[in-house]
Amino acid sequence: MSRSPFGPLADERxxxxxxxxxxYALADGVPLAHAKKTWRGQNLRRSLLAEAGLVLPDELGEADRIPVDDVLDAAVAAWSAHRIALGTANRVPEVPESDPEGRLIEIRY
Incomplete structure (x- = not known):
């Protein structure tokens, strides 16, 4: 049985x-000093995203009800997805292993 909700077939997408x-990558490999649920932590993450060209608006309409840390996490996931699409993303570990179904075990960023 597959451990993944995506089924037994590997899909490189x-x-x-x-x-x-x-x-961590946006901060040039320096651990962030403040937790993501704190004011300073959220401002730091928003600044890192802005420096990378991902400026979040002050008002999000219906999404204003979403917790701020979830919005920031989604934005940085979009940053990673863009890098994956461009072929410039890095991975952890550098040389990934495969699971029994042939999927790579790695985190991309």
Whole structure:
């Protein structure tokens, strides 16, 4: 039985990203000093996204009801997805293993 909700077949269009890994990369490999649910942590993450060209609006309409850290995580996942699409994304580990179904076990950023 597959461990993945995507089924037993490997699909190279599906990649795993992790917001903390992506923000770490945006911060040039420096761990972020403030948690994502704090004011300073959220401002830091928003600044890192803006420096990367992803400026979030002050008002999100219906999405204003979404917790801020979830919006920031989604934005940095989009940053990672863009890098994957361009072929410039990195991975952890650098040389991934494969699971029994042939899917690569890695996080992309």
């Amino acid at each position: 599906i990649h795993e990203v992790h917001p903390d890994v992506s923000f």
